[in-house]
Amino acid sequence: MRFAFSLGTARSGLARSVVLVAVGLSLAACDTLSSLNPFDKSEKYKPEIVPEVPAEQTYNEGLSRLQDHNYTGAVKKFDDVEKQYPYSQWGKKALVMSAYANYEAGEYQDSITAARRYLNLHPSSPDAAYAQYLLAMSYYRQVPDVTRDQERTEKALVALQELVDRYPKSEYVSDAKFKIQVVRDQLAGKEMEVGRFYLTKRNYTGAINRFRDVVSKYQTTRHVEEALMRLTEAYMALGIVNEAQTAAAVLGHNFPDSQWYKDAYKLLQSGGLEPREDTGSWISRQFRGFTRAVGLGG
Template sequence: MYKEMKKLASCLLVTLILSGCHSTSKDERYNSMSANEIYQQGVKNTNKKRFKPAVEDFEALEARYPFGDYADKAQLGSIYALYLNEDYAQALPATDRFIRMYPRHPHVDYAYYMKGLIHFSEAMGFFSKYLPMERAERDPTPAKKSLASFDHLVTHYPNSVYANNAKQRMVYLRNLIAENELFVARFNLKKGAYLAAANRANYIVVHFDKSPQIEEALAIMVQAYRRLERPELAQDAYTVLKQNFPQSEFVQKLA
């Protein structure tokens, strides 16, 4: 038993030594490189779609020059490479870290944009890339987080070069979230959960007033309030529906 344990310990020691040598070897490749050379190598690897080596370059750059002129560039480069590699679990805390460390940085708007973009990619979902999926069936949480990040960007940095793109994505995200809320409202109405249906539909009307889902949301409110025997609320919703969507099929059906 003792011999077996000793043999196992020896094997582990050899493994650790080899691992340490490998790690040291990887680190030593930067010894003869300047900060700019490491940075340019990271940029080159990113452009060549070698994202993992790029992240290693940027991390090594920050570790070796934590207080230099390249520390912030290294973090931004790492965020971008992680995003392109679809490593969102690492990219998100990296953006938060940059924002926390450099709240007044001239490119902090880029960090907020990347944060929104990462959540946006999460909102699209991995499976939706390869499998058909209704947009309303996706988890709306990443979409809401993306919307919040983009909203912060356009509100606090309206002159940012990323503001226009963020605004365009916000329109899509608002419709996506509204569509999800409408999906749930329909489900609740069908299942007889009328109060829940009315609340979901009302949420759409209040928070997504320019979305195309407003029309049906108002119709659901009319139906739900009638089922709840709240004629005044039902009539109010119907009046708004008729005034704003006079040609709607729901106006005739619910008359």
């Protein structure tokens, strides 16, 4: 073994002792390093053998945790199955159950992720409709109040409509159709809130655009009556009498007992006018073939 330092011409006993000590320490260090060498053939590697747990057993453990309302624990078991047996029937079932367990735990984004993954991998599966339902419901549970941004509400509407369109014979369609109406009512309510705000600021054009969206997109919701009355109000303020009269006439024709119609009628009368429908108006065209919805105030 060579060393980086030189002994020079030192010949004293002390110098020789230092050299011998240095050599002894170096050899000891080499012995120590040798004992730690992972490739030392004198040490035999003994791998730890982890017994493979059958997929069915892990899956059933997940179900057991579900029954105990231990949703986080259930998710872990189902995820273990899906990771270890991704191409098996157990892995397939575990993925949709992971979406369900996350949904029950209130982990809606994780539920959405699992449900989307299932739909991407198994779009024709008998459980695909259920995965789509979990996806839609995860958005639905996050619908905020009408004063806040409605991005989640819009995503819930899209997911619910996809369920109805893709799986029309599934057992979830009836509930999805009801919730579609609820979500549409929420979106219409948001448009009404903004439209009313514009009215208070005398931004009548901005208000009309919002109320027009309600009349055009959400006319089966409970907000359509007020939207027509507010259109009457906004058009009157702008001096666009023809449209104001049409809005009131359409309101009276479709909702003759509505308080909003009575208010619109009084507003027109205050200006010496009465409801009169112009069939060429965009408002009139929107209500051709209109059928009033039942439910949610409709």
